[in-house]
Amino acid sequence: MSAPAPTLSTTRSTPDGRARSAARLRAPRRRRHSADRPRRSVTLTLLTGLVLLYSLVPLVWLIVSATKTQEGLFGSFGLWFDGDFALWENITRTLTYDGGVFVRWLFNTLLYVVLGAGGATFLAVLGGYGLAKFDFPGRRAVLAVVIGAVAVPGTALAVPTFLMFSGLGLTNTPWAVIVPSLISPFGLYLMWVFTSEAVPTELLEAARIDGAGEARTFFRVALPLLGPGIVTVSLFTMVATWNNYFLPLIMIKDPDWYPLTLGLDAWNSQASTAGGEAIFDLVITGSLLTIVPLIAAFLLLQRYWQSGLAAGSVKE
């Protein structure tokens, strides 16, 4: 943990920033309190413990189940290991089943995340910066549109989007998943608020006075200050794209272009047809493999997820 105090001024008004700074601010104080009075709230500890258990049980179940054979899945207690430990065998079979189609789906998902979520983050950063730091007519109207867009669930847009892409002849191609993923109203909103707080206008003015063009000002001065916001937005868009199910479901019919979500669903529904092969063990192992990259991304990006680079750079 870094020193908590200077983070406050810059992240005051981002929703996440506020919660985090508040937590950081409170943390040392509570420690001091508990040093004075070593009595802790039992109720609160129990409650948080319950919530922790509630959120961890599915994960534990998934990990435990991934070590079982299909026979073991039906024959043993769900939250404990079965006699034979089949995790490695399951992983191998998951990666090789049906000509290694799982690996193909993994690459598809990565493609959608890199192009879709990456593009969405890039556009959100550009848009957020523009809206926060440039004054132009119609800014309030844009604000209304963005807030409105945040409120529209993606599911409601799915059918119109499908019709549009069908008209463009893009259904059943990767573009049908990538292009809609490029738009992230919430990401734009987040970058907008973050930029207006994290990048002092004085700093930009100073850069301009020193003769830097707009592009240079953005890339050399503003962008480095936006790191925490960019990481936050990219995590959001990444998770959204990684887990996206409904959009690819209606857009893509060719299993060669399935993302992992659709692929696993297809494997799962194999068990429910005459003549289909039930592969619950592979569905479970595949699900575990699917969430590993997300967990890794969170752990790796966590350290960038802090703010305060520009703290104290200008007098307020």
Next chain:
Amino acid sequence: MTNTTRRLMRGVGLLCAAVLGTTACGGSGGDDSGGEVSASDVRAALEKGGSITVWAWEPTLEQVAADFEEKYPKVDVELVNAGTGNDHYTALQNAMSAGSGVPDVAQIEYFALGQFALTESVHDLAAFGADEFDGTFSPGPWNAVRASGGVHALPMDSGPMALFYNKDVFDEHGVEVPTTWDEYVDAARALHEADPDVYIANDTGDPGLATSLIWQAGGRPYRTDGTDVTIDFTDEGTTAYTGTWQKLLDEDLLAPVTSWSDEWYQGLSDGTIATLAAGAWMPANFESGVPKGSGSWRVAPLPQWKEGASDSAENGGSGLALPTAGENRELAYAFARYATTGDGVRARVDAGAFPATTEELESEEFLGTEFDYFGGQKANEIFAESSANVSDGWSYLPYQVYANSVFNDTVGKAYVSDEPLAEGLKAWQRSCVEYGREQGFTVNE
């Protein structure tokens, strides 16, 4: 302007399909030239080569596609699993409405074929010379693909019913394997009394099973003549079914487990579900989904409604149809023909599929196959006999996919409340009548 209109039409079609999960929105067939396709056209197409897309979930087709490509090197078959059952039909209907991405060949179950045939979304293969296969297929599937006049698919497999039972469970509790449905109820009582965890079967409301058993009992609730439809769930056969099934429901003798769920596989594995009345395609599912039950399960003829009778019915089964909006119909027909007759069938039977062709059904090799899973039993003898005993005159609704989708909203009540099963069927009938009329059918009750 025309463009806008066309897009609007597509939109309406798509919404119909997406929202209701079914079709019958009216004939939105593609550009069907409607011309005849002769055997020499097909031969020429095979020599010229090209590629076709096949939408099917049936796993044995992989081998067939590979064999076909080897036999005709210039032809490329792309096999796509676009979902199974209803997912598949929704996707197919969406593609047909959108007018793009329609496969050249599609697997369609017999119960769902009517709606595609009626809207002329699939080719009438009689124009391709499919009449030559009269007598090639067993009567059940052949009647099923000819139900709406013409030949709307080539039968790929069939599902003559049999009773699968867990011999170990029956032996353990000293219960005889039932040969009539009355004995079945007695066996259900005896098993459940001996071990309260054991149920004779699972059922939470399965339209496929209900219609198949009504079929076997001689009930003919659906009659279709073009767009003229009659639905009547009060005939003698239907009453026989509701009477018996009501006893099982009243005495809580059916496990409240939905078929094809993981709980169901678990019940079949651990012996708490003791029997299963299903189609002859079930052995493959047993082998992959219930490995632990190997050696415990056996096959018996389906219990009879009247003692000494030998009636049977179909449950499941599907054919290969050619969507009219697909391209390259000559190659598509060649593939469908290859997969459903001749060498394609042998490859599929070897991979565990149950055929629809009389030649295979009557061959010594097929009948003599010993199933290790069923303790070395020659199960195909029972299936083949069942196939020959399927009673005729059955037809599904032209919108059976929709009907099945509302089964649990209507008949399902009988499974979770005191409402009688017969009342549930009446509610199902009302719901289907109403929907049919909305879709422009003339529906009589």
